[in-house]
Amino acid sequence: MLPIGTVAPDFEADTTEGRIRFHEWLGNSWGVLFSHPKDYTPVCTTELGAMAGLASEFAKRNVKVLAISVDPVDSHHGWSKDIAEVTGHAVNYPMIADPELKISKLYGMLPASAGDTSQGRTAADNATVRTVFVIGPDKQIKLVLAYPMTTGRNFDEILRVIDSLQLTAQKKLATPANWKPGEKAIIAGSVTNDAAKELFPQGWDSPKPYIRYVEVK
Template sequence: MSVRINDTAPDFTAESTDGEIRFHDWIGDGYAVLFSHPKDFTPICTTELGYMAGLKDEFTKRNAKIIGISVDPVESHNKWKSDIETATGHKVNYPMIGDRDLKVAKLYDMLPASAGDSSEGRTPADNQTVRTVFVVGPDKKIKLTLTYPMTTGRNFEEILRALDSIQLTAKYKVSTPASWKPGEDVALTGAVSDQEANEKFGGFKAVLPYLRMVKAPAD
């Protein structure tokens, strides 16, 4: 099955470097960032896993947990950790799911059902579609998906930026424009009347009748 924005994130139980994970229970009442990898001991994924470890505190500030998954067993992940620290200077400080039977990769539509039921003998090229970031909300719904080719390292600052937008727009009737950054002006949604905009936001700038900008709400 395909996994789209606003779908419930498929739940699963799997082994990880931190022990058994029951995904929905593990998420709890916050956000989760699940990011996948086609194979252990691959160059670009090595840099990504270390970079994410360095950003863990930033995700924690946003009440978001991070979790990796690779199409290999947990024992292999534990060996890979040493290389990741050597290459990036960061210890992997979050769980890494072992998906040796490909169940999670297929559950999240990153591999077809015909891929079989074992990671053994599969190459990174065989698993190249297992390169997706999923952001899951407290309601266990998919909020964002981004899929990258194997040759392009992921921009995790963009994931943080998108998470800031997702959390802001979940709380207020606003949307964030192109290349928006926290603190910059936002657009009112169509659910906000001009009168409500004046009352709640102290007015607005009408760039177009359907594009009304206001200062970003602050808690």
């Protein structure tokens, strides 16, 4: 699996909204690339609908959403109808086709030995193609989350992480466990107290010398 901090590999692919080159398509936006082992699988059906229902939340954070499943585009179009019917949300973002498994291998979700076709492969064969990548405008991977096939993803958590990533990209801060927007953050350990006084003149709470909680404005 690709590690955090590396550049997300660029690729060209057919999608339900036409052919794209990934880096060009992403532009100056943040991105969420989330993968699925096969079309017409039950948990993934609920996930793609849930993501579609959160379109406005991702848009206001300048985040583009891109799904990938190993099946071809025609299959994606058929599956999209089921997703809308089951969840009440029509898919409103591109779905990548990866029938030759090239992108799944490129992103480390399948080994080179997986072959070069999705035909004949079951969802269980592709069980490791259930990963969320959050990618920054600099094209670097900021988050990697891999899920088992039996556990649906929590996209509220993805939004929470993006809020943290965007905050800490702008300010010398980190966020504590279970942090949500509006709550206190932690001054980054790399910031000296003298520098912190200039950056955060409102002051901070320090239960330990190495923990400095500060209100975020």
